[in-house]
Amino acid sequence: MDIRIALAGNPNSGKTTLFNDLTGSRQYVGNWPGVTVEKKEGKLKGHDDVIIQDLPGIYSLSPYTLEEVVSRTYLVNEKPDAIINIVDGTNIERNLYLTTQLMELNIPMVVALNMMDLVRKNGDQVNAKKLSEKLGVEVIEISALKGEGSREVAEKAIAAAKAGAVGSRASVITGKAGEAVKEIEDIIRGSVDEKFLVWNAVKLFERDAKAIEALDLSAGAKAKIEAVVKACEKEMDDDSESIITNLRYNNITDITAETVKKARAKHELTVSDKIDQIVTNRILGLPIFAVVMFLIYAIAMGGWNVSIGTRATDFANDVIFGEWVPGFVGSLLGALHVGEGTVLYGLIQDGIVAGVGSVLGFVPQMLVLFLLLSILEDIGYMARVAFVMDRVFRQFGLSGKSFIPCLVATGCGVPGVMASRTIENERDRRMTVMTTTFMPCGAKLPIIGLIAGAVFGGSPLIAASAYFIGIGSIVLSGIILKKFKAFAGEPAPFVMELPAYHIPSVSGVLRATWERGWSFIKRAGSVIVISSIVIWFLSNFGTVNGQFGLVENLFEDETVVTEEYVAELADRMNVPEEDVTPMDASLLAGVGSTVSPIFRPLGFGNWKPTVATVTGLVAKEQVIGTFGVLYNYDAVAEQAVDEETGELLFDENGEPVKAELSEEGDEIWDRVAQDYTPMAALAFMVFNLLCAPCFAAIGAIKREMNNAKWTWAAIGYMTLWAYVLAFITYNVGGMITGEFGFGAGPLVGIALIAIIVYLLVRKGYQPDESVKSLTSVSANAA
Amino acid sequence: MMPLSFVRPGEPVTIKMIKGTDEVRQHLYELGFTNGEQVSIVSQVSGNLIIQVRDSRIALDKTMANRIYI
Numbered sequence: 004m005d006i007r008i009a010l011a012g013n014p015n016s017g018k019t020t021l022f023n024d025l026t027g028s029r030q031y032v033g034n035w036p037g038v039t040v041e042k043k044e045g046k047l048k049g050h051d052d053v054i055i056q057d058l059p060g061i062y063s064l065s066p067y068t069l070e071e072v073v074s075r076t077y078l079v080n081e082k083p084d085a086i087i088n089i090v091d092g093t094n095i096e097r098n099l100y101l102t103t104q105l106m107e108l109n110i111p112m113v114v115a116l117n118m119m120d121l122v123r124k125n126g127d128q129v130n131a132k133k134l135s136e137k138l139g140v141e142v143i144e145i146s147a148l149k150g151e152g153s154r155e156v157a158e159k160a161i162a163a164a165k166a167g168a169v170g171s172r173a174s175v176i177t178g179k180a181g182e183a184v185k186e187i188e189d190i191i192r193g194s195v196d197e198k199f200l201v202w203n204a205v206k207l208f209e210r211d212a213k214a215i216e217a218l219d220l221s222a223g224a225k226a227k228i229e230a231v232v233k234a235c236e237k238e239m240d241d242d243s244e245s246i247i248t249n250l251r252y253n254n255i256t257d258i259t260a261e262t263v264k265k266a267r268a269k270h271e272l273t274v275s276d277k278i279d280q281i282v283t284n285r286i287l288g289l290p291i292f293a294v295v296m297f298l299i300y301a302i303a304m305g306g307w308n309v310s311i312g313t314r315a316t317d318f319a320n321d322v323i324f325g326e327w328v329p330g331f332v333g334s335l336l337g338a339l340h341v342g343e344g345t346v347l348y349g350l351i352q353d354g355i356v357a358g359v360g361s362v363l364g365f366v367p368q369m370l371v372l373f374l375l376l377s378i379l380e381d382i383g384y385m386a387r388v389a390f391v392m393d394r395v396f397r398q399f400g401l402s403g404k405s406f407i408p409c410l411v412a413t414g415c416g417v418p419g420v421m422a423s424r425t426i427e428n429e430r431d432r433r434m435t436v437m438t439t440t441f442m443p444c445g446a447k448l449p450i451i452g453l454i455a456g457a458v459f460g461g462s463p464l465i466a467a468s469a470y471f472i473g474i475g476s477i478v479l480s481g482i483i484l485k486k487f488k489a490f491a492g493e494p495a496p497f498v499m500e501l502p503a504y505h506i507p508s509v510s511g512v513l514r515a516t517w518e519r520g521w522s523f524i525k526r527a528g529s530v531i532v533i534s535s536i537v538i539w540f541l542s543n544f545g546t547v548n549g550q551f552g553l554v555e556n557l558f559e560d561e562t563v564v565t566e567e568y569v570a571e572l573a574d575r576m577n578v579p580e581e582d583v584t585p586m587d588a589s590l591l592a593g594v595g596s597t598v599s600p601i602f603r604p605l606g607f608g609n610w611k612p613t614v615a616t617v618t619g620l621v622a623k624e625q626v627i628g629t630f631g632v633l634y635n636y637d638a639v640a641e642q643a644v645d646e647e648t649g650e651l652l653f654d655e656n657g658e659p660v661k662a663e664l665s666e667e668g669d670e671i672w673d674r675v676a677q678d679y680t681p682m683a684a685l686a687f688m689v690f691n692l693l694c695a696p697c698f699a700a701i702g703a704i705k706r707e708m709n710n711a712k713w714t715w716a717a718i719g720y721m722t723l724w725a726y727v728l729a730f731i732t733y734n735v736g737g738m739i740t741g742e743f744g745f746g747a748g749p750l751v752g753i754a755l756i757a758i759i760v761y762l763l764v765r766k767g768y769q770p771d772e773s774v775k776s777l778t779s780v781s782a783n784a785a
Numbered sequence: 786m787m788p789l790s791f792v793r794p795g796e797p798v799t800i801k802m803i804k805g806t807d808e809v810r811q812h813l814y815e816l817g818f819t820n821g822e823q824v825s826i827v828s829q830v831s832g833n834l835i836i837q838v839r840d841s842r843i844a845l846d847k848t849m850a851n852r853i854y855i
C-alpha cells in the first residue's frame with residue numbers, strides 16, 4: 004500500500020519548495036501567499052511507494068478562501084497517512100496556531116521547522132527539542148530552500164505513518180472550554196470514529212457548519228451539545244469560536260516563551276518594514292510601481308540600447324531564423340535532393356521553418372521579460388503591489404487581490420485565471436476571471452513585438468501601451484460590470500499577508516524563467532508545428548480559375564490566370580489588383596475571405612489577418628506563426644519598385660522587373676508592415692490582445708466558472724469588448740491621425756465611446772446593503 | 786476605544802476588541818489579531834494598513850482595519 008504524506012502549513016511557509024526538493028519536481032514557487040491553489044502530488048525520490056501531497060497554504064482548518072477548502076477537504080475527509088506540518092521558523096506563534104488544529108486531527112505528524120537559516124541569520128534561537136516535548140510532536144529543523152533536513156523530515160514522516168500511532172499530544176483546549184469539549188465527546192462517543200473524537204468535539208463546540216453536516220447527529224444530541232456550548236459561552240462571556248482561538252494563542256504564547264528567543268525587540272522595525280515604508284508609501288507607492296513596470300518593459304521590449312530583449316529577438320528573427328536556419332535547412336534539403344520549388348521544399352521551408360521560426364524568434368524577448376518578472380516576484384515586491392493597487396482597484400469595484408491574477412496572467416493566462424481562487428468573494432472572483440486574460444500574456448508578446456517593431460519602428464510606447472490597454476480594459480470593465488446586478492456590491496475586504504523581502508535566489512529565478520520559457524518553446528514544437536503545416540497546405544493549394552492544385556504553379560500558367568480572373572480575385576479578396584498574389588486563390592484565402600467582412604470595420608478585413616486571428620485561438624503565438632507562413636511567399640516573384648518615386652518598375656518589353664532578393668531576413672515583417680496602415684495594425688493588435696483567449700485559457704475559465712452560462716458570458720464579453728475597442732482604435736484613431744476623413748466609421752466610433760462613457764457613469768443597480776450597513780453601524784456606534 | 790485605522794504608524798498598540806461577522810473575525814484571529822495582542826503599524830495608505838503582528842506583516846484595507854479596536 005502506498006503511503007500518502009500531506010504537506011500542510013501557512014501560506015508562503017515553503018511547502019512547495021519542500022515538495023520540489025522531496026519529489027524532484029519543478030512546481031512553481033513564488034514569494035507571495037497563495038501561489039499554490041491546487042493540490043499536487045508526487046513520488047518521494049527513491050521511494051516509489053511514498054506519495055507526497057502538496058496542499059495550498061492555510062491559516063486554519065476553518066477555510067476562508069476557496070483554495071483553503073481544497074486543503075481542509077483533503078486533510079479532514081481523505082485523511083493522509085501522515086502530515087508534514089511546515090512551520091515558518093521566523094513566525095512561529097502564528098504558524099503554531101494551525102499546528103494545534105492539525106494535532107487534533109489525530110493523524111501521525113511531523114513538524115518541519117522551516118527557514119532555520121533565516122532564523123539563525125536574524126540571531127534568533129529556537130529550541131526544537133523543547134518545542135517537540137511541549138507539543139508532543141516531533142520537530143525537525145530544516146531549510147527547504149537549501150535542502151537542509153528535508154530527507155530527515157521525510158524519513159521521520161514515513162516512520163510515523165508506518166507506526167500509525169499518535170503519541171500523547173499536548174491539548175491546548177484547557178480550562179472550562181476543555182471541560183465542555185469533554186462533555187461533547189461523551190455525547191458523540193459511539194457515533195463517530197474514536198480516532199477523530201477530539202477533532203469533532205472541538206469543531207462542534209465551535210459550531211463549524213461543515214463538521215456538523217458531516218456527522219449526521221440526532222436532534223437530541225444536537226440540542227444537548229448546544230446547551231453545553233451555551234453554558235460555557237455564558238460563563239466565559241465570549242462566543243465559542245473566540246474562546247477556542249484565545250486558548251490556542253494563549254497556550255502557544257506559553258510554549259514559545261520557553262522555546263523561542265528573539266534577538267530583536269518586539270515591534271522593532273525590520274528591514275522589510277523599512278522597505279515597505281518606502282514602496283507602499285502613500286505618495287510614492289504608485290509612481291514607484293509605474294517606474295518599475297516601465298523599466299521592465301523598456302529592457303525587454305523597448306527600442307533602446309538597454310533593451311537587450313528587443314536586440315536579442317531582432318538577432319534571432321533576422322539572423323538565426325532569417326538566415327542561418329533557412330540556409331541550413333536549404334542546404335540539408337539540397338543534399339537530400341529536395342529541390343527548391345517542390346511541394347516538400349515549400350512545406351518545410353515556408354511552412355514549418357517560417358511558421359515555427361517566427362514564433363521562436365521571440366523567445367529571447369520573452370526570457371528577458373520573464374526573468375525580470377521572476378526577480379520581482381522572488382524579492383517579494385509583487386505582494387506589495389497588490390496592496391498599493393488595492394486603493395486603485397477598489398475605485399473600480401475590484402480588490403487588490405484581483406491584481407495578483409492579472410500579474411500572473413502576464414506570464415500565462417491559465418495560471419492567471421486559476422490564481423483568482425485566492426479571492427474570497429464569488430462576484431469578485433467571477434469578474435476577475437472574466438477580465439484577467441485582458442493582460443498581455445507571454446504568447447501575445449510576439450503580436451505586440453511584431454506590431455511595435457514592424458509597423459511602429461520599435462516604439463517602446465506601443466509595447467508599453469499594450470500593457471496599459473490590458474490594465475485599462477480590466478479597470479473599465481470593472482466599472483461597467485459592477486453596475487450590473489450580477490456583480491453589484493462592495494468588493495470583499497482586502498486581507499493579505501506580506502512576505503518578508505529576500506534576495507532572490509539565482510537558481511530559483513532562473514528556473515522560474517526557464518519553466519515559463521520552456522512551455523512556450525514546447526508549444527512551438529508541437530501545436531505550432533502542426534498548425535503551421537495545416538496553414539501552409541491550406542494557403543498553398545486552391546482552385547485557380549477552375550483548376551485545383553498548387554496555386555503558385557497554376558499562377559505561372561498564363562492560360563489559367565487571365566487578367567479578368569485577377570481582377571475578379573482582387574475584388575473578392577478585397578486587395579488592390581496589383582497586390583494579388585497566388586496565395587489569394589488558396590483554400591485558406593477562400594475561407595478567410597468569407598469571415599473577413601466581420602473585421603473590415605476594424606481596418607484589417609482581408610483574409611490573412613482574419614486567418615491569423617482565428618488561429619490565435621489555438622495559441623496566441625500562432626497569430627505570428629500564421630503571418631510567418633502567409634507572408635513568406637517567394638520573394639523572387641516580387642516586383643521591383645523605383646526607390647525615388649515608389650512606382651513599380653517595368654523593363655523595355657513591359658515585363659515587370661523582378662526585385663532583387665533581399666539580404667535581410669526580416670522581409671516577412673516588412674511585407675506585413677506594407678499591408679497595414681498604422682491604425683489598422685494597432686486595431687489588429689488591440690483586437691488580438693483582448694478577444695477570447697486561447698483554448699487552454701478558455702478551458703481554465705470554464706473550470707473556474709464551473710458553469711456553462713458564465714463561461715460563455717465571459718468569452719462573449721471579452722470578444723465584444725475587443726471588437727468595440729478595435730473599432731474605436733481604427734475609426735476614431737484613423738480620423739485623428741488623418742488616415743481618412745470623417746464618415747460613418749468615425750461617427751459610429753464616437754457613438755461607441757459615448758455608450759462606454761454612459762455605461763461608466765450611469766447609476767447602475769443598487770444592491771440591498773441593509774445587512775452590510777448594519778455591521779458598519781454597529782462598528783461605528785462602538 | 787478607537788479603530789486601528791486611526792493610529793499613526795510606528796507606536797505599538799494593544800488590541801481591545803474585534804468586531805464584524807463571525808467569518809471575518811475568525812479570519813482575523815487566524816492571522817494573529819487577538820484581544821490583548823500588541824501590534825504596530827508599518828505603513829498607512831488612505832486608511833489601508835500594513836500591520837506588524839506576531840512576526841508577520843498583514844495588509845488590511847480600511848473596512849477591515851476599522852473592525853479592530855484599540
